[in-house]
Amino acid sequence: MKKNVILKMNTGSGKTVVGLIMLQSCLNEGKGPAIYVVPDNYLVMQVIDEAKRLGIFVTADKDDYNYSNSKAILVTSIQTIVNGHSYFGMRECGNYPIGSIIIDDVHACMDKITDQFMIRINAGTDAYRELIAIFSSSLRDYNPKSYIDVVEMKDCRKNILVPYWEWQRQQDNVYRILKKYNNKDNSEIYFGLPLLERSLDTCDCIITASTIEISPKGIDLYNISSLEDASRRIYMSATLADDSVFISALGLDIGDMKNIITPENANDIGDRLVIFPKHINSEISEVEIKKKVEEIAKKYNVVILVPSFSRAEFWDEQRERTATKDNIDKVVNKLKSGVHLGKVIFVNRYDGIDLPGDACRMLVIDGLPPLNSIKDRYIQSVAPQSTILLREQVQRIEQGMGRGVRFNDDECCVVLMGDELSDVLSRGKGIDYFSAATKCQYDLSKQLWDLLVSETGSKPTIDQIFELANYSLEKNPEWIKTCKESLATVKYSNEARVDERIVAQRKAFEKSINMQWIDAAETIKMVKDKEDDKRTKGYLCQIQAEYTNKTDPVLAQEILTVGKNLSAAILSPIRGIxxxxxxxxxxxxxxxxxxxxxxxxxxxELLVYIDGILSNLCMESEYEKFEEALNQVGVSLGFVCSRPDKETGGYGPDNLWAIDSSKYLVIECKTEATTQTIKKDYCNQLSGSVHWFKENYVYPNECIPIIVHPSKFVDIVASPNENMRVMTEKELTFFRKNLRDFYSTLCHNGNINDINKINELLHIYKLRKDDIVNMYTVKFERKS
Structure with a gap:
C-alpha cells in the first residue's frame, strides 16, 4: 500500500467498518501506532461503539499504553491532531508518533482544519485594539466610508479587508502584537499563530466590528511532523464529485490522486426520492411546503436541516423541536430507537448524524449551508460565480441528503427548498456537482416530476407534488426496483476530478511559503489568463498582485488596476481608479x-432566478447580499445599475440606478438599522453621496436620494437632504410582490420578447421608471 490512499465510499455504505478493519490490518502488519480520526467528539463515540461490535480494540486516550504499543487504535477528533500545540508534531520534543492514520469524512474534517488555521480576535480585547491602531491611519485614507462604518460606527454587517500592501508593510508590528498575546488566555492566538507563522505575510486580514479574522491562502500541514511522517495516510470520503479538497487543504500531489479506491457501482446505498417543489412549480410558497411537511410529520419522522437558528424559527417558533448541542445525542438516540418524534430540526448539521430506517423517512434541506468564515463571505462577494465555494456548498447539501439513508435497504424522501438553494442548484448548475449516485437518483426523481407536469399541466399543486413522496414513504416496490436497477448501472471513476484554479492557488501558496514570489505570481497568472468569468478573473488578479507586491510593488498596482476594471468588488489600487x-x-x-x-x-428557471434575488431583498439580509440583490433587481427592471461605493473603494452611494438618460436614483442601504429613527450619520452619508453625484454627473443629470431604512422618521438632530425619500419595510414588501407578480405574469403568458406586452405589464404592476419613487418610497418625517 502507498503512503497516501483515498478511499471513496457512498454515504451509509459502511465506511466506519471498512476503516476500522483497514487500521487493524495495519497494526497486524506492524504499521502502528494507528489513529482513526473523525470531525468531532460526537463521532468519536460512534466509532468506538462500532469497534466494540466488531471486537476491535480501541481507545479514546492518546496516553493509553495499548495505543502507544500498537495494540489498540486511537479514536480521536481532527482538532487533537491539528492544532498549534499538537502532541503529534508541534512540540520541540516528545511528539507522539503515527504509523497509520485514517481521516474519515475528509470534507468535514477539512472544515475543522481550516478553523484551526485561522486566528479570530474578538473586539474589546487589547489585541484587537492594538491591531486596529496600527492600520487606522492607512485604512482611513484608503477607504474612509468603510472605516467609519466598521471602526467608528461599529456596523456589525460590514467588513474591511486590509490591503495586502499595508498588511505586508506592517508585518513586524503585527507579529509583535500576536506574540505579545500568544498565551492560553488568548486561545485563538495561542493555538493559531504556530500554524500560521510561515505564511503570515500573505494572510488575509479582515476587520469587522466584532472580530479581526486572519487566515492563510492555504493549509500548511508540514509542521504536524508525525502526520507528515506517517507510513500510511488513508483519506476516506463520500463519493463526491470534486476532489480538489485533497489538494487545497491536505496538500496532496496530483500523483497521489491516482490512488483512489472506489466502489464498482452505486448499488450499496439506499433509495432516495428527491422532490423540489419550487423547481417543479415556481408559484409554490415556503409556507405551503411547511404545511405539507408538517402533515407528513404526524405519521413519519421528518428531519429538517437548516443553516441557522434564525431559520429554525420558521419551523419551530418556540424552539421545542430544535436540537441543540446539549440535547442532540438524546434526540438522535430517540429517533434511532424508533420513537415517533414527528418534526425535528437540526441546525447546520450536514454531516456526522446517522438516521437510518424510521428514524428519518423524510429529510428537508431548507436553504443553503452557511459559509464557514468571514473570508468565505468576502470571496463570495467579490467572485460570486467562482465554482470553489459553489462546489463546497453543493457537497455539503449532498452530505446532508445522506443523513437519512444509512444502508442498502433504506429509503428516504428528500425535499429541497429555499430560494437561494433553488437558484444555486437549478440556474447555477449546482446539480452538476452532485456525485454520480446522487445525480442518478435526482435524475430518476426528475422523471417523476416531468410525468406529473405532463399529466397535470405546467403548474402541479403542492398536494400533487407531495403525492410523489408516497413512492418512498410507502416503499412502493416498483419504485424501489427501478432505483436499484438505475444505481446498479452507475460506475464510479477512480480518476480524480479537480479544479485547475484550486490546484494553481495551492501551488502558488506552496511557492510563497518558500519565498518563491515570482513563481507564485506566475502560477496564478497562468490560470487567471484562462478564466472566462470577469469577476473571478478580477479576484485572481488581486491574488497575483499580492504575490507580485513582494518583488515589484509598481507592477502589483498595475495588475490590480486591470483586475479592478474586471471586478469592481476587489481592492482598489492605491491611486484609485x-x-x-x-x-x-x-x-x-x-x-x-x-x-x-x-x-x-x-x-x-427565470422565475427561480428572480425568487433567488428577492430572497435577499429584505431588511434582515446581510448588507452585501442586499446591495447586490438591489443591483440585480434594478437590472431586471431594465435600468443600468452600479455600486459606486464598492467600485471606488468607499466613495459614492451603495447603489446607483440610471432610470433614463438623465435621471438617477442615489440609494443608501441601512437595512441593518435597529433604531426607531434615521440617524444623523445616515442622513449625512446620503447627503455626501448626493454631493458625490453632482461632482461626477454634471447638469442636466439629476438624482433623487433614497435611503432604505426600517423607519421613515429622522432623528431630531439630523439634517436630511430636502429631497430624501425612504423605502421602509412596508414599501419594500410591496415592491418585492409587484416585481414577482410582473415576472410571473410575463412568464405565464410567454411574452418575454413582446415589447408592447412588457410595457403593459410595467404599467399594471407599477414598475415604470417614475413609479419606483412614487409607489415604493415615502417622504421622510420628523419625529415629534
Missing part, C-alpha cells in the same frame, strides 16, 4: 427583453 459613469440610453421594456434573452433561461 477612474470612475466610469453609469449611463442608460435604452428604453426600459427593450432593456428587460434584451436582458432576459441574454440569460438564456427557461421560463421556470
Amino acid at each position: 477612474q470612475y466610469k459613469r453609469t449611463i442608460n440610453t435604452i428604453p426600459q421594456a427593450q432593456a428587460i427583453s434584451t436582458n432576459i434573452s441574454a440569460r438564456k433561461l427557461g421560463l421556470n
Whole structure:
C-alpha cells in the first residue's frame, strides 16, 4: 500500500467498518501506532461503539499504553491532531508518533482544519485594539466610508479587508502584537499563530466590528511532523464529485490522486426520492411546503436541516423541536430507537448524524449551508460565480441528503427548498456537482416530476407534488426496483476530478511559503489568463498582485488596476481608479427583453432566478447580499445599475440606478438599522453621496436620494437632504410582490420578447421608471 490512499465510499455504505478493519490490518502488519480520526467528539463515540461490535480494540486516550504499543487504535477528533500545540508534531520534543492514520469524512474534517488555521480576535480585547491602531491611519485614507462604518460606527454587517500592501508593510508590528498575546488566555492566538507563522505575510486580514479574522491562502500541514511522517495516510470520503479538497487543504500531489479506491457501482446505498417543489412549480410558497411537511410529520419522522437558528424559527417558533448541542445525542438516540418524534430540526448539521430506517423517512434541506468564515463571505462577494465555494456548498447539501439513508435497504424522501438553494442548484448548475449516485437518483426523481407536469399541466399543486413522496414513504416496490436497477448501472471513476484554479492557488501558496514570489505570481497568472468569468478573473488578479507586491510593488498596482476594471468588488489600487459613469440610453421594456434573452433561461428557471434575488431583498439580509440583490433587481427592471461605493473603494452611494438618460436614483442601504429613527450619520452619508453625484454627473443629470431604512422618521438632530425619500419595510414588501407578480405574469403568458406586452405589464404592476419613487418610497418625517 502507498503512503497516501483515498478511499471513496457512498454515504451509509459502511465506511466506519471498512476503516476500522483497514487500521487493524495495519497494526497486524506492524504499521502502528494507528489513529482513526473523525470531525468531532460526537463521532468519536460512534466509532468506538462500532469497534466494540466488531471486537476491535480501541481507545479514546492518546496516553493509553495499548495505543502507544500498537495494540489498540486511537479514536480521536481532527482538532487533537491539528492544532498549534499538537502532541503529534508541534512540540520541540516528545511528539507522539503515527504509523497509520485514517481521516474519515475528509470534507468535514477539512472544515475543522481550516478553523484551526485561522486566528479570530474578538473586539474589546487589547489585541484587537492594538491591531486596529496600527492600520487606522492607512485604512482611513484608503477607504474612509468603510472605516467609519466598521471602526467608528461599529456596523456589525460590514467588513474591511486590509490591503495586502499595508498588511505586508506592517508585518513586524503585527507579529509583535500576536506574540505579545500568544498565551492560553488568548486561545485563538495561542493555538493559531504556530500554524500560521510561515505564511503570515500573505494572510488575509479582515476587520469587522466584532472580530479581526486572519487566515492563510492555504493549509500548511508540514509542521504536524508525525502526520507528515506517517507510513500510511488513508483519506476516506463520500463519493463526491470534486476532489480538489485533497489538494487545497491536505496538500496532496496530483500523483497521489491516482490512488483512489472506489466502489464498482452505486448499488450499496439506499433509495432516495428527491422532490423540489419550487423547481417543479415556481408559484409554490415556503409556507405551503411547511404545511405539507408538517402533515407528513404526524405519521413519519421528518428531519429538517437548516443553516441557522434564525431559520429554525420558521419551523419551530418556540424552539421545542430544535436540537441543540446539549440535547442532540438524546434526540438522535430517540429517533434511532424508533420513537415517533414527528418534526425535528437540526441546525447546520450536514454531516456526522446517522438516521437510518424510521428514524428519518423524510429529510428537508431548507436553504443553503452557511459559509464557514468571514473570508468565505468576502470571496463570495467579490467572485460570486467562482465554482470553489459553489462546489463546497453543493457537497455539503449532498452530505446532508445522506443523513437519512444509512444502508442498502433504506429509503428516504428528500425535499429541497429555499430560494437561494433553488437558484444555486437549478440556474447555477449546482446539480452538476452532485456525485454520480446522487445525480442518478435526482435524475430518476426528475422523471417523476416531468410525468406529473405532463399529466397535470405546467403548474402541479403542492398536494400533487407531495403525492410523489408516497413512492418512498410507502416503499412502493416498483419504485424501489427501478432505483436499484438505475444505481446498479452507475460506475464510479477512480480518476480524480479537480479544479485547475484550486490546484494553481495551492501551488502558488506552496511557492510563497518558500519565498518563491515570482513563481507564485506566475502560477496564478497562468490560470487567471484562462478564466472566462470577469469577476473571478478580477479576484485572481488581486491574488497575483499580492504575490507580485513582494518583488515589484509598481507592477502589483498595475495588475490590480486591470483586475479592478474586471471586478469592481476587489481592492482598489492605491491611486484609485477612474470612475466610469453609469449611463442608460435604452428604453426600459427593450432593456428587460434584451436582458432576459441574454440569460438564456427557461421560463421556470427565470422565475427561480428572480425568487433567488428577492430572497435577499429584505431588511434582515446581510448588507452585501442586499446591495447586490438591489443591483440585480434594478437590472431586471431594465435600468443600468452600479455600486459606486464598492467600485471606488468607499466613495459614492451603495447603489446607483440610471432610470433614463438623465435621471438617477442615489440609494443608501441601512437595512441593518435597529433604531426607531434615521440617524444623523445616515442622513449625512446620503447627503455626501448626493454631493458625490453632482461632482461626477454634471447638469442636466439629476438624482433623487433614497435611503432604505426600517423607519421613515429622522432623528431630531439630523439634517436630511430636502429631497430624501425612504423605502421602509412596508414599501419594500410591496415592491418585492409587484416585481414577482410582473415576472410571473410575463412568464405565464410567454411574452418575454413582446415589447408592447412588457410595457403593459410595467404599467399594471407599477414598475415604470417614475413609479419606483412614487409607489415604493415615502417622504421622510420628523419625529415629534
